[in-house]
Amino acid sequence: GAVVSQHPSRVICKSGTSVKIECRSLDFQATTMFWYRQFPKQSLMLMATSNEGSKATYEQGVEKDKFLINHASLTLSTLTVTSAHPEDSSFYICSARTDNSYEQYFGPGTRLTVT
Amino acid sequence: GEDVEQSLFLSVREGDSSVINCTYTDSSSTYLYWYKQEPGAGLQLLTYIFSNMDMKQDQRLTVLLNKKDKHLSLRIADTQTGDSAIYFCALAQLSSGSARQLTFGSGTQLTVLP
Numbered sequence: 001g002a003v004v005s006q007h008p009s010r011v012i013c014k015s016g017t018s019v020k021i022e023c024r025s026l027d028f029q030a031t032t033m034f035w036y037r038q039f040p041k042q043s044l045m046l047m048a049t050s051n052e053g054s055k056a057t058y059e060q061g062v063e064k065d066k067f068l069i070n071h072a073s074l075t076l077s078t079l080t081v082t083s084a085h086p087e088d089s090s091f092y093i094c095s096a097r098t099d100n101s102y103e104q105y106f107g108p109g110t111r112l113t114v115t
Numbered sequence: 116g117e118d119v120e121q122s123l124f125l126s127v128r129e130g131d132s133s134v135i136n137c138t139y140t141d142s143s144s145t146y147l148y149w150y151k152q153e154p155g156a157g158l159q160l161l162t163y164i165f166s167n168m169d170m171k172q173d174q175r176l177t178v179l180l181n182k183k184d185k186h187l188s189l190r191i192a193d194t195q196t197g198d199s200a201i202y203f204c205a206l207a208q209l210s211s212g213s214a215r216q217l218t219f220g221s222g223t224q225l226t227v228l229p
Contacts (some may be wrong), residue, residue, distance in 0.1 A: 006157075034216070043203065043219045044158075093157050102146050102207075104217060106158040 003027055004096050006107035013084055013114055021079045021110045023094030029074035030096035034104065035067075038091040050077055084114040117141040117206060121220035128228050133191040135223045137204035142185060144206040148217070149178065149189045152201045161189070161202075191225075199227045 003026040013019050032051050036044040050056040050071035058064045068080040095104040118140040127133045145166050150158040164171045164178045171178045177190040201224050205217040
């Protein structure tokens, strides 16, 4: 149990376009989902926390108009990178948890490359 | 905010024990986790410990927590080549509320030599 999926696993897009990444909890209801960004050989940087039906809470330095997060249901959160630039190229990982759990379950990650 | 430190690299011989260390600054850390990340993949929760515990063992994994020194360690017994990966410690505090955001260490690249 407690499986989190991400789609797509890898995406290449042109500079200036927008890309949507989906994060799904497959066998549980995720009241809270987290979006992280990971640069090569570095740790995970929390970008935002989203609760189902509410606006996401962004970490300092993360542009909310550039990284749009929607958590419309208890099993799905989306991250849209708008007007992507090469510096947005990174590994994006989501995680999910329920109210009663002290565990965060991580998705497999999405490799975004902006050309 | 919380500062979490790890050594970047560790190499061990197959069959030996590995000990990965993590130090932190915030004594209010309540939940302490160890995650494993293989190349190009997400994070896999290996084990966790609550701050009211000193030690937890789960098969080949032993977690030790020294609250006085703010030091957390993960020992992997009989290390195998499949254990080669990056290991992250992560901490959550009650102060982060119900969201329980995690603060990650920099990760330790474990290389198991044949």
